Each structure stands twice: as structure tokens, then as C-alpha cells.
Amino acid sequence: MLLLNPGPVTLSERVRHSLLQPDLCHREDEFFDLQDEARERLLNVYGLAASEWAPVLLTGSGTAAVESMIAALVPEQGRLLVIENGVYGERIAQIAKQYRIDYEVVRHDWMSAPDLNAIAGRLDSAQKRFTHLAIIHHETTTGRLNDLASLADLCAERHIGMLVDGVSSFGAEALDFAHPALLAVAATANKCLHAVPGAAFVMVRHSALERATSRTYYLDLGRLAKLQAQRNTPFTPSVHAYYALVEGLRELEDQGGWQARHAHYGALAEQAGTGFAALGITPALPAAESSVVLRAYRLPPTMGYVPLHDGLKAAGFVIYAGQGGLSAEIFRISTMGSVQAADVDRLVSSVVKLLG
Numbered sequence: 001m002l003l004l005n006p007g008p009v010t011l012s013e014r015v016r017h018s019l020l021q022p023d024l025c026h027r028e029d030e031f032f033d034l035q036d037e038a039r040e041r042l043l044n045v046y047g048l049a050a051s052e053w054a055p056v057l058l059t060g061s062g063t064a065a066v067e068s069m070i071a072a073l074v075p076e077q078g079r080l081l082v083i084e085n086g087v088y089g090e091r092i093a094q095i096a097k098q099y100r101i102d103y104e105v106v107r108h109d110w111m112s113a114p115d116l117n118a119i120a121g122r123l124d125s126a127q128k129r130f131t132h133l134a135i136i137h138h139e140t141t142t143g144r145l146n147d148l149a150s151l152a153d154l155c156a157e158r159h160i161g162m163l164v165d166g167v168s169s170f171g172a173e174a175l176d177f178a179h180p181a182l183l184a185v186a187a188t189a190n191k192c193l194h195a196v197p198g199a200a201f202v203m204v205r206h207s208a209l210e211r212a213t214s215r216t217y218y219l220d221l222g223r224l225a226k227l228q229a230q231r232n233t234p235f236t237p238s239v240h241a242y243y244a245l246v247e248g249l250r251e252l253e254d255q256g257g258w259q260a261r262h263a264h265y266g267a268l269a270e271q272a273g274t275g276f277a278a279l280g281i282t283p284a285l286p287a288a289e290s291s292v293v294l295r296a297y298r299l300p301p302t303m304g305y306v307p308l309h310d311g312l313k314a315a316g317f318v319i320y321a322g323q324g325g326l327s328a329e330i331f332r333i334s335t336m337g338s339v340q341a342a343d344v345d346r347l348v349s350s351v352v353k354l355l356g
């Protein structure tokens, strides 16, 4: 079965075999060597300096990393503006509410790009100043790649720190870590890094960590960062998921880094889009506004999602439904994971057969 959902991904044989390494006690040197390698390789993906950035590992899915980032980095007296144009933006607002963080939301239609004027207006008209802004980089709900650059400038001018959910972009899309507004990016092992679920992480500036607060016990970013820097860990980590993360990161480096992965995904997305276009299946968003990681397509007029999904599953592919109100309108194809051009060819010919 080939997984074309946005994580967990189809593993390469190399990553799959990495799971079969020796059992490790997480209080022994061998585990801390593994943890150190994961942390160092995470910095290397975007060429970050250890003096500026801390890679903090967590055991959990991507949401654990996002929750840890939001709960720690908006201080007690801080105020958060959440930019929402999909399910994952909505999730950040729910996290903020759960932790009783002082927050507001700028809501958009799920097919729309963030409205910079509206965001600037909200920041500037606030009775009480916002200290932080949270945004999804790749909003997996629609495949939209939110433009972080102009938003980061807007934040920098107002001394607002930016917290980014990069769960479905880290490792395959450009991220400008040098921008002074960017304080942290949360992500996971089992999306663009091609490893297994169970390990997630936050890349966070030391300057932001110094001001971190502690609202949660298990997901306490500051504590995790401090202990990991000392070759330590507070709890039992998902050791095998760390094996896979390290192997996924080695493989990413061997394949040419995030830029090569970006190009590979882009070619596959283009190939699928061209194949679908010949069948009258159109993209929900223009390619220029989409990530290379996942594309949303309008369901063909002659077939609903369920028969399309079930027919493709019988042919060996798992595709992904639209979420919420979009479930009746779109389907999604993610090409993250061990997916090759020949797989996309087979996918397109399977759709041809189904619609034929």
C-alpha cells in the first residue's frame, strides 16, 4: 500500500530497517549518542547554529510539538494572535484556549490566503499589545503554503515574535530561520523527514527559551531543552522512533537536503496535476500558492470521495479526504514519503480506469 495521505508516510527500506537496531536503555550513553545525533542533524537541515537555536525533541505526534511551543513561548503576560485559514490554525487557537493564554484569532475562509492588511490592522488596533503571532506554514487542510516572509516583516516592525507550525513543511519548503521575528518552528519526524510517528520536535531560539514559561508538565519545552542539552531526558522517549528519525535525516542529507526534496516533491505534484488535468480534475488552488508537499483537487463531477478512495485503495493507494466542509468538495494527494515517478504514473492510470 502506498500512502498518499499527509503523514504517516510510506517508509524507505533504509528507514524501515533502522527500526531493527539493538534495544536501548534511555539512561545509557548509547541512547544519548542517538539523541545527540538527532538534535545535531535537525540543526543541519536548515544550517542552523547551535549557538542560536536549540533543537528540542518530544515523544508524541506533531501536535505535541505545536502544543509544547505555544504553551511555553507565550509568557504569562503575553498575548497571542492566531492566524487561521484551516484546521491546523484552528487547532492552535484551541490549544491557546486550553492553556488560558490571552489570545485572539484572525479567521479566514479555508480557501483564502492570510489577509496582511487585516492582520496589521488587528495588531495595530489592539487595546493590549500582542507579543506573539502563530501561523501555519503549510496549511495541510488545503495545501496552501502561507507566505511567512511578509508576515515576518510585519511582526519584526512591531517587535512581535512569530511561532510557526512547520509540521508539514519542515524538510521540504524554504524556512527563513535568519529572520529576527521567527522564534520557533514545530515539526515532526513522520512527514517531510520520512521517519515514523512518535518523535516530534521544536526548533527554538535560545533567546525565546530563556523567557519560556511552564504551563504543562510532560510537554514543558524549557525543561526538555535544558535536559537534552545536558545529554539527559526527563521521561522514556520513543527510542525506536529516534532510530528512524536519525536514519531519515541521514537519508535526507544523502539525497541532497531539503532543496532536493523540494524539487522531488514538486516534480511529483506537477506530474499528478498534469495527469489529473487530462481527466478534467482541477487543482483547488493555483500551484504558485500551494506547497509542493500536498495538493488539493476538486472531486470529479462524476465521482464522490468514497468510491474514489475505495477504488484507489483496491489499487494500492491511500488518498486523503477534505476536512470539515471541504469533504464534499476536494480530495488531497500528498507525495511525501518514499514515492517515485512510477508510483504517480500508476496512480493516474488507476484514476483513468476508475473514471472510465
Ligand SMILES: *Cc1c(COP(=O)(O)O)cnc(C)c1O
Binding pocket: 006, 007, 061, 062, 063, 064, 066, 088, 136, 138, 139, 140, 165, 166, 167, 168, 188
Ligand atoms: C499533520 C499536521 C499536524 C500534526 O498532526 P499530528 O496528527 O499530531 O501529527 C499539525 N499541523 C499541520 C500543519 C499538520 O499537517
